[in-house]
Amino acid sequence: MMSNSPTFLSRLTRSPVAHDAATATETRAAFGDLAPELAGLLSATAGCSPFLRDLMTREGVWLREALSAVPEAAFDRLLADLAAVPSEQLSDALRLAKRRAALFTALCDLGGVWPLEQVTGALTRLADMAVDLSIRTGVAEEIRRGRLPGATPDDAADGAGMVALAMGKMGAGELNYSSDIDLVCLFDETRYKGVEQEARQSFIRVTRRMTALLSDLTAGGYVFRTDLRLRPDAAVTPVCLSMAAAEAYYESVGRTWERAAYIKARPCGGDLAAGNRFLRTLVPFVWRKHLDFAAIQDAHDMRLRIREHRQLNRALAVEGHDMKLGQGGIREIEFFTQTRQLIAGGRDASLRDRTTVGGLRALAAQRWIPQDVCEELVTLYRAHREVEHRLQMVQDAQTHTMPASAEGVARIAAFCGMEEGAFRTGLLDRLSRTDRLTEGFFAPGAAEEPLPDLSESARSIVEGWSSYPALRSDRAQQIFRRLRPAFLTRLSRAANADEALVALDGFLRGLPAGVQIFSLFEANPALIDLIIDIAATSPDLARYLSRNAAVLDGVIGGSFFAPWPGVGALVEDGAARMAEAADYEGKLDAARRWMKEWHFRIGVHHLRGLVDAFEAAKNYADLAEAVIAAVWPLVVAEVARKHGPMPGRGAVVLGMGSLGAARLNAGSDLDLIVIYDAAGAEASDGPRPLAVRPYYARLTQALVTALTAPMAEGKLYEVDMRLRPSGRQGPVATALESFRSYQETEAWTWEHLALTRARPLAGEMSLRAEIEDFRRGLLHAKGQGAGVRADVAAMRTRLQAAKPAKGLWEAKNGPGRIMDIELMAETAALIAASPARGVEAQLRAGGKASVLSDSDQQTLTDGYRLLWRVQAATRLITEGTLDPATMGEGARAFVLRETGEADADALTARIEQVAGLAARVIDAHLGEVEDGETHHAD
Structure with a gap:
């Protein structure tokens, strides 16, 4: 027709x-x-x-x-x-x-x-x-x-x-x-x-x-x-x-x-x-910034209260069934949709559709519900609404209830253009399907499993949980009682169950509140496996997680296990998250939440073997670069609001050390320098103008504060600015001409070594290019002096005296270990006048320039790569030094997997071997000095 x-x-x-x-x-x-x-x-x-x-x-x-x-x-x-x-x-x-x-x-x-x-x-x-x-x-x-x-x-x-x-x-x-x-x-x-x-x-x-x-x-x-x-x-x-x-x-x-x-x-x-x-x-009231799984329990409780109040808890039947509030009815689909929207809509504005069908499709598009479930619920919702309309059209009655008589049901069937028997069968089927699709979501884990057998010490720990802050409320206890068997069952499968239980205990003890995160676990049981995995491997990471439980939001946000996006996409993502906040402090807090989610993601990927130590190191460095690139414009705008735009050409943020080399670990701080070019300007032009030097000092301090200040969401990074000219005594921001002059006439050899790893991260593009050109030219000029090797040797002696190795698995300090190899690599790059920043690239440059023989280069590279794997694993597990004799089995298994060694003794022997070989190579190239003097430029 x-x-x-x-x-x-x-x-x-x-x-x-x-x-x-x-x-x-x-x-x-x-x-x-x-x-x-x-x-x-x-x-x-x-x-x-x-x-x-x-x-x-x-x-x-x-x-x-x-x-x-x-x-x-x-x-x-x-x-x-x-x-x-x-x-x-x-x-x-x-x-x-x-x-x-x-x-x-x-x-x-x-x-x-x-x-x-x-x-x-x-x-x-x-x-x-x-x-x-x-x-x-x-x-x-x-x-x-x-x-x-x-x-x-x-x-x-x-x-x-x-x-x-x-x-x-x-x-x-x-x-x-x-x-x-x-x-x-x-x-x-x-x-x-x-x-x-x-x-x-x-x-x-x-x-x-x-x-x-x-x-x-x-x-x-x-x-x-x-x-x-x-x-x-x-x-x-x-x-x-x-x-x-x-x-x-x-x-x-x-x-x-x-x-x-x-x-x-x-x-x-x-x-x-x-x-x-x-x-x-x-x-902010409707759309919470964190994933809000506690809303599931609220919605479930509301459903039960409505059913109880209206006496709807009875066997499913056509006569008298409430199409809106009854089992499998319209409200079930609306609650299902709205609750999912409340859970995630604070983080994803695309989920904030007012309509039921639109909301379901937005949830499916973002993978919060399967596409087939979405389409089935859309079909069921439309069918339910049409029946509801027929009920109301009979007498313009505000009703949602099927007639109580067979004759009344026959009228509604005819109104729907159907034979009565087919109508009844179809309606009951649709109600049952709706109930099946929604009930499991609202009442997860309703049946409480029995507790597994526990040792005396384990039972003592578990009994103590009820006193923790996260379990103070009745509601938190109710949810956790359903979760506890799953936690303990999974713990029993860990390599060392008692050790993992102690770490899990630390996680639970550190939680300030429990309803939200326990609801999160209940709705996403796979997270329990992740928590046990973390607890069994890295008690420090478990404790970090208890203080920053919101980072788990990202795990179920749909892209947690997607490929690494790279710096550009990270900068866009971070800027978008900060843009959602209304004021400066809110934006900085948003940056902290965002950074922690990504930082946690890198750690989990490393812990679970999805990336190795070197991929994780690059990811951590990308993240730090993205944070600086996203926060810098925010800081510049805030200072400009008070004191006017940057006078002259502006400023550049240089990453030094490991950040400059684009290789960080889970615990790295950031070495930064800020260089500006006033270009003849004397002061800023703004509401409260400042002379050039105090302006850029204030701008630099604002950047450091933005990164390091403890706020509601913690801090971003620790920042070290001691690599700037004159160290702690020099101004926090350095004028371009002063930087040039200092490097050419006053800087010590160790400062030229540091410059081998300097990398512009943010700021005015032409100034960034000019600083990089100067860096390359300076390395060419300063690496040729006869005193370079002697200066490095003297510095090496002092470093080893100040920072000796502290354990069998010490990877960073001591002869032939990471700092020693990095020092040799920087020396090779300086002498070879190479712009390379990474350790392996600097060693290769030394080989090409005949500063190092091929075998020496290979020895240092092999040693460094093993030691970096140990160091990266160490920093993910603990802030201290790993002791193979006392560390947990989960942590030991992680380090051994990362290094490819069969057992702790084999790894200890290999560390000693590669460090010894590397130390001998470095000794041969740097030799000994008697006077302990280091030289600065003439």
């Missing part, structure tokens, strides 16, 4: 079956002038719905005209006619529009002319207009009577600062056929300073007048039943309250169900701009 023509008739695809044949025959005769298909639709509809039959009789003339037009145009005309009505005729006009809209949308629905979303969208458009006209009319009357202080007649156009927020199905554009409309009425108190009390009373009168205008039953019927009970603390607050009062309520005592309600909230009448501003202030 479909064609390319857009008329109502050409788009008919279905029809009810007349339940009352006599009424159907009578109606067909009354509309015998219409096309047979249209007359058939009307007669079958009348044979199922006394309400719609009466509307056809009452609005027959208008209906004929509407059915002859394009359906969308007919509905638009209906709204346009309503909008043009004088205020004194508004009550009758609203009721006339509602009757016609009810009839027309029903026929579009029953005939398959409009899909569900277009039907509910049309009903919502009418509700929006009704609310807006009612508010503007009421406000205009208050202004006319002089009861709204300071307002003029023009102010009525935007409700004089009053707004109605559409909640629930109206907010989502999903009004059902006989819906209440849920509204929260607010006013912008900032427009009424000093007269807020009088304004409040005026807006309360407007709200009550609006409610009566929409809800009162007259000879013309009613428009919409209006419910104002979703406002803050409805039992004690007025029907319209200030936005400031509402915001204070949600910030202090707002509950999960209110957060869920505001997913769909939307300004629908009055001052829409003020309403949108208010909703933006609620974003």
